[in-house]
Amino acid sequence: MNPLLWMLLDLLLAAMLLGLGWAAVATRDLKRGLALFIAFGLLLALAWARLRAPDLALAEAAIGAGIAGALLLAALRSEPQDGQPAAAPSRVFLLTLNLFSVLLAVAIAWALLSALAMGDGVRLAQAVTEHLSQSGVSNPVTAVLLNFRAYDTLLELAVILSAVLGVLALGPARPGYRLPGPVLYGLIRWLVPLLIVTGGYLLWVGAHAPGGAFQAGATLAAAAVLLRLGGVDAAGLPAAVVSRWLLAAGLLAFLAVGLLVTAFGYGFVQYPPDLAAGLILVIESAATLSIAVALALAYIGGWPSRRAQSGSLHTHTTEGGTH
Amino acid sequence: MNNLLALPVVLPLLGSLLALVWPRRADWAGLGASVAAFVAAGHIGAEVMRNATLELAVGGWAPGLGIALRADGLSASLLLMSTLVALAAGLYATTYFAEAQKRADFWPLWLLMITALHALLLSGDLFNIYVTLELLGLAAVALAALGGSRAALQAAVRYLTVGLLGSLAFLTGVGLIYAGYGTLDMVMLAGRVDAEPATWVALALMTAGLLIKSALFPMHFWLPSAHANAPAPVSAALSALVVKAAFYLVLRLWLDVFDVALSQASAGLLGLLGASAVIWGSWQAYRAERLKLLAAYSTVAQIGYLFLFIPVLLATEPGEARDLLFGALVLFALTHGFSKSAFFLGAGVILHRAGHDRIAELGGTARALPVTTFVLALAGIALIGLPPSGTFLAKWQLMTSAIAAGQWLWIPVIAIGTLLAGAYVFRVLGHAFGPGEGVGPSLAWARAELPALLLALVATAVLGLGAAQVWTMVVPGSNAEGVSL
Amino acid sequence: MLSAEIIYGLTGVGLFTLGLRATLLQASLLARILAINVCGAGVFLMFVSIAYQGLAQMQVPDPVPHALVLTGIVVAVSATALALALGRRLRESKDE
Known part of the structure; x- marks a missing residue:
């Protein structure tokens, strides 16, 4: 395609991103802001696709716009709609803030342009390409996430866990939804199995094509969100005692593999090259379950109300007794 | 590996x-x-x-x-x-x-x-x-x-x-x-x-x-x-x-x-912010009405001291003098870590017993909770920077290096901060040793007091007396004899 | 001619600053969370633009920033979830 046309398309997409981003945060009407924000997220997914980052396009659609949108919509449902008309900021504050923002933008833009001019753009890409064949997967993004920089991903799973544990510690879940009408019910009956299959596919395909544990986990969580919208309070989650294990599964698998290899003379999280593919799949499968359960619990906002008590120790004790 | x-x-x-x-x-x-x-x-x-x-x-x-x-x-x-x-x-x-x-x-x-x-x-x-x-x-x-x-x-x-x-x-x-x-x-x-x-x-x-x-x-x-x-x-x-x-x-x-x-100027800016933090944090700690709020503002001040080290460090030529100062910085950070955590745990013990942590109503604490009062006093010694705490050595080294680097401005800041720290610590102790029944009946010893006591002892005694070890660890091969007590 | 990495990189800078400005300006928690997310999206866009620069030499974009942004997206949604839960609990405590 004509490079000039590309540039015009790029400029159009950039202008729309800036416009939607601005509109989403500038409005006082939260409902409107949220709708604009979700549209912004979808446009961002388009930008990732344009910039040849399909893994991110998937992740943005599933997590950034999807799960985050669902979380925000659920929060809006319980937000008082009248809104508290905030005191208008003083002119001096506004002027200072605007001046500061402009200066900051100019400084960062200047730095970014000069940083881009400093290199030829190769950076670590060369090293990734050279070592890709030893990584056990052929999708370079998965290779970085699950092998070269697996330690980041380990801590990232801990970030998700800490957020959801923080949510759970804040108290019981909000009440669920009433049973839906027949149309929505029919839709959910179709969509939930489809999402579960898609999640499994994304997990499997991540080794050599765009996809992986995070996209797969978010897709499974989307199924849970739909179930909850369809009136299933527990959103398909198992009992709390099992859910706790599922929450921990991703990190447990990661640590187990990371430590087990050290017994054979390897370093921490250093996969033997022959086994790398299998080990990565084990870790990713466990991580997918953990991410799905964590995002679902975060959406529900606590242990599901039908067994609100089973998250606590007391019923947990009785449950433990019956097993 | x-x-x-x-x-x-x-x-x-x-x-x-x-x-x-x-x-x-x-x-x-x-x-x-x-x-x-x-x-x-x-x-x-x-x-x-x-x-x-x-x-x-x-x-x-x-x-x-x-x-x-x-x-x-x-x-x-x-x-x-x-x-x-x-x-x-x-x-x-x-x-x-x-x-x-x-x-x-x-x-x-x-x-x-x-x-x-x-x-x-x-x-x-x-x-x-x-x-x-x-x-x-x-x-x-x-x-x-x-x-x-x-x-x-x-x-x-x-x-x-x-x-x-x-x-x-x-x-x-x-x-x-x-x-x-x-x-x-x-x-x-x-x-x-x-x-x-x-x-x-x-x-x-x-x-x-x-x-x-x-x-x-x-x-x-x-x-x-x-x-x-x-x-x-x-x-x-x-x-x-x-x-x-x-x-x-x-x-x-x-x-x-x-x-x-x-540039030295950017380091100087950090130092100025640190100096403001020392003065402002100490003053707010002095004015705080609750024990935990006092401790929190004291943290604002103590973080300020840590940033004071940066311009002085950057102005000191690499070598023995800089190693000494760097060790002092680490000693300061460690001592604050132990003393502030001890202080907060002590405040927690008081809060649990009394149901409040209002400083003005702490009368009788020394009688009711002698161990916790001792903890607050020990932690206070380290927060002020009295010997034998590590803070004393660290502040001393900071002032010496600041003078050597010609950065005189930090000297009065450290002096004012130290005086204010003395004022807020003794205000707490003054109320704690005063008369009153604010924290309930007396208690000789409680399991809850042990962790705070250990931390306070590390802050005041162990780190102060074992300061030379800190220097050896931070600056391998350094000759730290000149600074140990 | 403006290259794509410059167009999107500068868009990222713009989104970062306008998100930051709105975070400092907005009073309601939900609006602040939206603004922080826009701010984060701007940072991610900068990273992906930097990756895109690799296209000229390597035929594919640099995968490392992509992996970093994926991590960033997950961190952002985690933080959003925690912030919303805190906000909900705060509102409930107002009602009590």
Whole structure:
């Protein structure tokens, strides 16, 4: 395609991103802001696709716009709609803030342009390409996430866990939804199995094509969100005692593999090259379950109300007794 | 290959998962993991004293493509402090949270926070540090909200939003660095970095993000409410460890990575902010009406002292004089860590007994809780900087070096800060020794008081008398005889 | 001619600043969370633009920033979830 046309398309997409981003945060009407924000997220997914980052396009659609949108919509449902008309900021504050923002933008833009001019753009890409064949997967993004920089991903799973544990510690879940009408019910009956299959596919395909544990986990969580919208309070989650294990599964698998290899003379999280593919799949499968359960619990906002008590120790004790 | 370096991260993380899946055994999982992490940190400290710097290339990939964990004297000593404070505060938490349910909520989050702290201290990679900052921030916010009071929730929300902005500023700087230098590894970066626009803006953004997180004046506004309203063991860790982690990163970036690109003027600006923090924080601590709020403002002031070291360090020629000053800085950070955590745990004991922590109504505390009063006095000695505490030596060294570097301005700041610290500590002790029944009937000894006592003893006696060891650890091969008592 | 990495990189800078400005200006928690997310999206866009620069030499974009942004997206949604839960609990405590 004509490079000039590309540039015009790029400029159009950039202008729309800036416009939607601005509109989403500038409005006082939260409902409107949220709708604009979700549209912004979808446009961002388009930008990732344009910039040849399909893994991110998937992740943005599933997590950034999807799960985050669902979380925000659920929060809006319980937000008082009248809104508290905030005191208008003083002119001096506004002027200072605007001046500061402009200066900051100019400084960062200047730095970014000069940083881009400093290199030829190769950076670590060369090293990734050279070592890709030893990584056990052929999708370079998965290779970085699950092998070269697996330690980041380990801590990232801990970030998700800490957020959801923080949510759970804040108290019981909000009440669920009433049973839906027949149309929505029919839709959910179709969509939930489809999402579960898609999640499994994304997990499997991540080794050599765009996809992986995070996209797969978010897709499974989307199924849970739909179930909850369809009136299933527990959103398909198992009992709390099992859910706790599922929450921990991703990190447990990661640590187990990371430590087990050290017994054979390897370093921490250093996969033997022959086994790398299998080990990565084990870790990713466990991580997918953990991410799905964590995002679902975060959406529900606590242990599901039908067994609100089973998250606590007391019923947990009785449950433990019956097993 | 040095898998030892992974243990301070892996052990608390494993403990957290065990506490999550076996909530009824949470205490054991938590304390077990804390003890194990302490042992691992001790080993790392001993190794660092022998070999100077340890490195582990995680996953076996060379730093650059992979992520390196590194430990030197600075990170190893802070790691040791962190494991000890975490152990003592965790021990106290088992008595602080009476309900098993609360402890089952507390332990997994607490251990995730400790995981993040240790990962941050050991990380050699800028993006990895961003992840540790986010993990630290989210876990700390969740813990700060654990009390559940309205004030605690409000403080937690502000803590979270401010922290997220700080992380994003840091991340933007990381992006600029990667764009300009093609690496995220700090040692590789130190070899490549130049005085370029991208470097300055990146360093400014990363520093700004870290200053917010370390609550340096005037970015301290979120700290007092967050630290004062959190459960006492959490306050102890937030004040003693979490803000210091951000300071540690500033130090790492300014001294080890970006020193070529720095001007004395920018260091002077940090010093001025530090000086303002010393004066403002100490004054607000003096005026505080509640014990935990006093301790929180005292943290604002003590963080200020740490930033005073930076312009003096950068003005001192590398060599013995600078090593001495650097050791003093570490000694100051360690002493504050132990004394402030002891102070918060002591405040927690009083709060539990009396149901309040209003300073004016502390009369009779000395009779009712002699051990805790002793803790507050010991911690107070270290906060003021009286001998034999490590703070005394550290402040002395800071003043000597400041004079040698011609930076006279810091001398009156240190003097005023010290006087104000004396005033706020003696105000607390004055009320505690005064008459009254404010804290209930007398109690000879309680298990809840032991962790605070240990921490206070480390702050005042162990670190002061064993200061030479700190210098040997931080500056391998240094001749520290001139400074030991 | 403006290259794509410059167009999107500068868009990222713009989104970062306007998100930051709105975070400091907005009073309601939900609006602040939206603004922080826009701010974060700006940072991510900078990273992906930096990756895109690799296309000229390597025929594919640099995968490392992509992996970093994926991590960032997950961190952002985690933080959003925690912030919303705190906000909900705060509102409930107002009602009590």
